[in-house]
Amino acid sequence: MGRTLSSALSWVLSLAIALTFATLVPLVAHSETYPSRPIRVIVPYSAGSGADITARQTMAKLSEFLGQNIIIENRPGTSAIVGTDAVAKAAPDGYTLLFGVTQHAINPTLQPKLPYDTLKDFVPVARVTDQPLYMAVNKALPGKNIAEVIEHIKAAPGKYNYASTGLGTSIHLAGAYFAWRAGVQMSHIPYTNASQTLVDLGSNEVQVLFYTYQPLVPQLQAGRIKILGSTGAARSAWAPDIPTMEEAGMPGFVMPAWHGVLAPAKTPPEIVGILEKALARVAQDPDYKKTIEPTGTDIYYAPSKEFGAFIESEIKRFGEILNRAGTKLP
CATH class of the missing domain: 3.40.190.10 (Periplasmic binding protein-like II)
Incomplete structure (x- = not known):
């Protein structure tokens, strides 16, 4: 009986280990092979727009570092809501991403009935640029x-x-x-x-x-x-003679446009990490800097956690601005 019980316990333990290993293997394999096919990046603005240009410049370099093609898909409409919603409802596998812009933090106040939750339906990957107005x-x-x-x-x-x-x-x-x-x-x-x-x-x-x-x-x-x-926090290197709005006598008037990459909620952390690190390499690349700065854009890299906190603060800040300025639709 003792031998039978021992054998049974051994079998249960072996099964538990096997199941645990089976659960972990897909995660490890997933992160090791990602990306194994082209990635789709949705830009919620029309082709040729400022966001589209910045997205294409950024994704060209990201594609180089990931060793995989990245396809830009323009989905404009309803103040960026159409394209953003498409990403919110996409499979969380790292193959559909959002090139988010400032509008992402403005819409929660202007559009109370969004078809997605700005914070809960996305995982921030990284902020990549800062573009003063x-x-x-x-x-x-x-x-x-x-x-x-x-x-x-x-x-x-x-x-x-x-x-x-x-x-x-x-x-x-x-x-x-x-x-x-x-x-x-x-x-x-x-x-x-x-x-x-x-x-x-x-x-x-x-x-x-x-x-x-x-x-x-x-x-x-x-x-x-x-x-x-x-509207930048500091004068830009490529326009050093132009003062900031704060320098011109309007304290707190800091309102640059920004761009960043987001993924659908529940995207595996391993995949988010791969993209986050690759975008950090993009931000440090001298060729990328030479390409993007002439368009009037500053490189501003922020990793996932920092970018997420920034989005939350931007939603709050724009809400206050809208309420104070009385700016409602229309």
């Missing part, structure tokens, strides 16, 4: 600096307006926040075509626009606009 004004608007421009706008309530590339975008919020902080009455003119926004700024159809640097350069070089300030 620049306050550009038509040359006909009097003032050599922001303080003088504000003084002039205050003297003519309702005469001037600020443009954006759509309701609820970070560009819209920057304009609304400026008007609120400056205490000026300005109308908001939303556009659906970014190129037309820039043309109308140059022709004085609109007077103020917060936008990324590189697309503003042609209008600047043509002498049609002035660039007075940056």
